[in-house]
Each structure stands twice: as structure tokens, then as C-alpha cells.
Amino acid sequence: MTARSTRRTTAAQSRIAAVGAIAVAGALLLTGCGDQTKDKESGGSDTADSSAAPLADKLPQAIRDKGVIKVGSDIAYAPVEFKDDSGKTVGIDPDLADAMGKQLGVKFEFENGTFDTLLGGLRSKRYDIAMSAMTDTKNRQDGVDADTGKKVGEGVDFVDYFTAGVSIYTKKGADQGIKTWSDLCGKKLVVQRGTVSHDLAKSEAKKCAKGKAISIEAFDNDQQAQTRLRSGGADAGSSDFPVAAYAVKTSGGGKDFQLVGEQVEAAPYGIAVAKSNTEVRDAVKAALDAIIANGEYKKIIEKWGVDAGAVEEATINGGK
Known part of the structure; x- marks a missing residue:
């Protein structure tokens, strides 16, 4: 899902x-x-x-x-x-x-x-x-x-x-201290449009301090979001845990991404x-x-x- x-x-x-x-x-x-x-x-x-x-x-x-x-x-x-x-x-x-x-x-x-x-x-x-x-x-x-x-x-x-549940992932070896959703304030996040990750990001962005909002870039599908993160165009991505874990396991032979923090919102x-x-x-x-x-x-x-x-x-x- x-x-x-x-x-x-x-x-x-x-x-x-x-x-x-x-x-x-x-x-x-x-x-x-x-x-x-x-x-x-x-x-x-x-x-x-x-x-x-x-x-x-x-x-x-x-x-x-x-x-x-x-x-x-x-x-x-x-x-x-x-x-x-x-x-x-x-x-x-x-x-x-x-x-x-x-x-x-x-x-x-x-x-x-x-x-x-x-x-x-x-x-x-x-x-x-x-x-x-x-x-x-x-x-x-x-x-x-x-x-x-x-x-x-x-x-x-x-x-x-x-x-x-929903998870956050980053480029491997470059988590920039991101462990929780609040750590995304001031960062750029890629997601698939219309997903729970997208909704959660919009909700979390409202809690950020002024001038430190989450910059959210939404795509038609999760593959596009992953490509954007892989190329260095974002700080982190988010998707359902099974999907994020699969991307971490397989993209670049397991060398592209890493999961950060815990999954949320079961x-x-x-x-x-x-x-x-x-x-x-x-x-x-x-x-x-x-x-x-x-x-x-x-x-x-x-x-x-x-x-x-x-x-x-x-x-x-x-x-x-």
C-alpha cells in the first residue's frame, strides 16, 4: 500500500x-x-x-x-x-x-x-x-x-x-542527522503524490519553525522519487515500509539508500x-x-x- x-x-x-x-x-x-x-x-x-x-x-x-x-x-x-x-x-x-x-x-x-x-x-x-x-x-x-x-x-x-507503516530513507552514508519526521524541517523530501507519506509530510511541515519548513517534491510514482533522491536532488524520501525496505535492499545492489529512524503510523x-x-x-x-x-x-x-x-x-x- x-x-x-x-x-x-x-x-x-x-x-x-x-x-x-x-x-x-x-x-x-x-x-x-x-x-x-x-x-x-x-x-x-x-x-x-x-x-x-x-x-x-x-x-x-x-x-x-x-x-x-x-x-x-x-x-x-x-x-x-x-x-x-x-x-x-x-x-x-x-x-x-x-x-x-x-x-x-x-x-x-x-x-x-x-x-x-x-x-x-x-x-x-x-x-x-x-x-x-x-x-x-x-x-x-x-x-x-x-x-x-x-x-x-x-x-x-x-x-x-x-x-x-511509513518509513524515511536517505542516500547511503548521508542521513544528515535525520532520524524522525521532525528532523526533516529545513530539508527537502521526495514522495509519491497522494500517499500517506505525502500527507504526513504536509502535516509535519506545519509544525516546523518559521523559515525551516519541509520542502516537499511529489511525483506520480515512487520510482521517480527514488531517482530524484539518488541523483542528489533531495535530502530524503519516504514511502510505505515494505517499499522503502525493498528499495534499500535492491537499488544499486543495496548501495544507494538506507532506512533511518523507525516506521510510524501502522x-x-x-x-x-x-x-x-x-x-x-x-x-x-x-x-x-x-x-x-x-x-x-x-x-x-x-x-x-x-x-x-x-x-x-x-x-x-x-x-x-
């Missing part, structure tokens, strides 16, 4: 997690977060056999007939979702979608879009769900803009499936579903509970080295 201002919420509602063990897991791979394109990737199995799927009857007939659940996702946020060297969409979310698809007898088809447009895509019915490391927050549930406090839509329901990642689409919401929850019960969920989470963020059951609208 994912939340990502539209995507990750205000400071108190960050996408941040109790995923402390991820940093040492060592299984984290590469990074990314995508543009709004029309790339479509199968995040589920190549074939969807509804006759062998125990939960197929929980889906609306129209989706069962198509055999596809359309997923809006920012596919550049490794290890949650990203494209491998062959161009295939891979990561935690696609693997979970594949496992849930087998339960439901459908294929989860991922469509790439910028993070801050995903909820709009749900409202316009471009997608059936949005699955993109998105933090479940009360603002998103209610359709409230985190910056203005004004209602901008009907909101969404979330099926929560993971827990994550919050759940949720699969977003339109409030009017309760049948799909409940089917996704049932499928998630099924793969938790049969052990597939645990295997996937451990595969990506993020087992500290695992949940024991699916929850609807557990974000605060």
Missing part, C-alpha cells in the same frame, strides 16, 4: 505498518509505481475454472459470466506490485489475487493507473476493485478529501488484508470496492479468508519476506 493523498491518508491515518521484521527478511526485490496507462496484466491464474472454485457462487452473475475481476492498480510499487524484467505484473498483490481467483473461479486482471486516480476509476466502474497497497482510512471510506476535509465522493468499502492495506458493490466486497472477503485458512496467504506473505505484516483474518473497513 497504496493511499498514496487520495491514496494514503492524513498523518494519523498513514499506510504505515508494524512490519518491522521486513527489513531483515532479505526477500524484498525491486521498486516501482506506475503511470496511468492502459496496460492490462493478468494477476491471477491464466485460466479460471469456475466449476472447481468453491466460492464462485458468491460473485455477481455478470462477473461470473465474464470470468474476470478488473483491478485498478499502480503497478510500480515493489514488492507490492511491479513489473518484472519480462513485463509481467508480479508482487504481493498479484500473488494474493491469483490465489483468491482460484477460490472464486475468475481471473484478476490488473490495469495500470496512477495511484491518485484509482478510486475515481472505481466510481466510474472502470474497475471492479482497486488493489494497490492502499491504506484503509476513514476519509477514504467516507469519500472525504484528506486536505480539505470536504466530501468528494461516496467513499468505498475496504477488505483489509495486510498491515504496513495501518491496514485494503482492497477497495464501491459501496454499492457489496456482493463483490463480500466475495473478496470470503476468498481472502479462505486462502488464510488453507495456508496460501501465509506462503505468499513469507515468499516476499513481509510476514510481520500478515493478518489472521479479513476485515471490512478496519481503518481509522
Whole structure:
């Protein structure tokens, strides 16, 4: 997750997690977060056999007939979702979608879009769900803009499936004394636009002394923010802990970045579903509970080295 201002919420509602063990897991791979394109990737199995799927009857007939659940996702946020060297969409979310698809007898088809447009895509019915490391927050549930406090839509329901937090990272060997968010005052920070990191930075900047505000540069995706920091164009970057840890582990063979301080604002990642689409919401929850019960969920989470963020059951609208 994912939340990502539209995507990750205000400071108190960050996408941040109790995923402390991820940093040492060592299984984290590469990074990314995508543009709004029309790339479509199968995040589920190549074939969807509804006759062998125990939960197929929980889906609306129209989706069962198509055999596809359309997923809006920012596919550049490794290890949650990203494209491998062959161009295939891979990561935690696609693997979970594949496992849930087998339960439901459908294929989860991922469509790439910028993070801050995903909820709009749900409202316009471009997608059936949005699955993109998105933090479940009360603002998103209610359709409230985190910056203005004004209602901008009907909101969404979330099926929560993971827990994550926000971290700060710097160039390796150049932390400039940055350990906490207050240490960013007078510094330049790069983030992905619309994320919890972005919201947290804006909130923290208001607390800085006069003339020492945080200079925030926001990008369409996390890869762009990392490139800016790598080139020396900023003092620090911030993103969800699994993503920051992955970048530290993989960028430049582990020589580009380092994590600083502790992750903050633990919050759940949720699969977003339109409030009017309760049948799909409940089917996704049932499928998630099924793969938790049969052990597939645990295997996937451990595969990506993020087992500290695992949940024991699916929850609807557990974000605060």
C-alpha cells in the first residue's frame, strides 16, 4: 500500500505498518509505481475454472459470466506490485489475487493507473476493485478529501488484508542527522503524490519553525522519487515500509539508500470496492479468508519476506 493523498491518508491515518521484521527478511526485490496507462496484466491464474472454485457462487452473475475481476492498480510499487524484467505484473498483490481467483473461479486482471486516480476509476466502474497497497482510512471510506476535509465522493468499502507503516530513507552514508519526521524541517523530501507519506509530510511541515519548513517534491510514482533522491536532488524520501525496505535492499545492489529512524503510523492495506458493490466486497472477503485458512496467504506473505505484516483474518473497513 497504496493511499498514496487520495491514496494514503492524513498523518494519523498513514499506510504505515508494524512490519518491522521486513527489513531483515532479505526477500524484498525491486521498486516501482506506475503511470496511468492502459496496460492490462493478468494477476491471477491464466485460466479460471469456475466449476472447481468453491466460492464462485458468491460473485455477481455478470462477473461470473465474464470470468474476470478488473483491478485498478499502480503497478510500480515493489514488492507490492511491479513489473518484472519480462513485463509481467508480479508482487504481493498479484500473488494474493491469483490465489483468491482460484477460490472464486475468475481471473484478476490488473490495469495500470496512477495511484491518485484509482478510486475515481472505481466510481466510474472502470474497475471492479482497486488493489494497490492502499491504506484503509476513514476519509477514504467516507469519500472525504484528506486536505480539505470536504466530501468528494461516496467513499468505498475496504477488505483489509495486510498491515504496513511509513518509513524515511536517505542516500547511503548521508542521513544528515535525520532520524524522525521532525528532523526533516529545513530539508527537502521526495514522495509519491497522494500517499500517506505525502500527507504526513504536509502535516509535519506545519509544525516546523518559521523559515525551516519541509520542502516537499511529489511525483506520480515512487520510482521517480527514488531517482530524484539518488541523483542528489533531495535530502530524503519516504514511502510505505515494505517499499522503502525493498528499495534499500535492491537499488544499486543495496548501495544507494538506507532506512533511518523507525516506521510510524501502522495501518491496514485494503482492497477497495464501491459501496454499492457489496456482493463483490463480500466475495473478496470470503476468498481472502479462505486462502488464510488453507495456508496460501501465509506462503505468499513469507515468499516476499513481509510476514510481520500478515493478518489472521479479513476485515471490512478496519481503518481509522
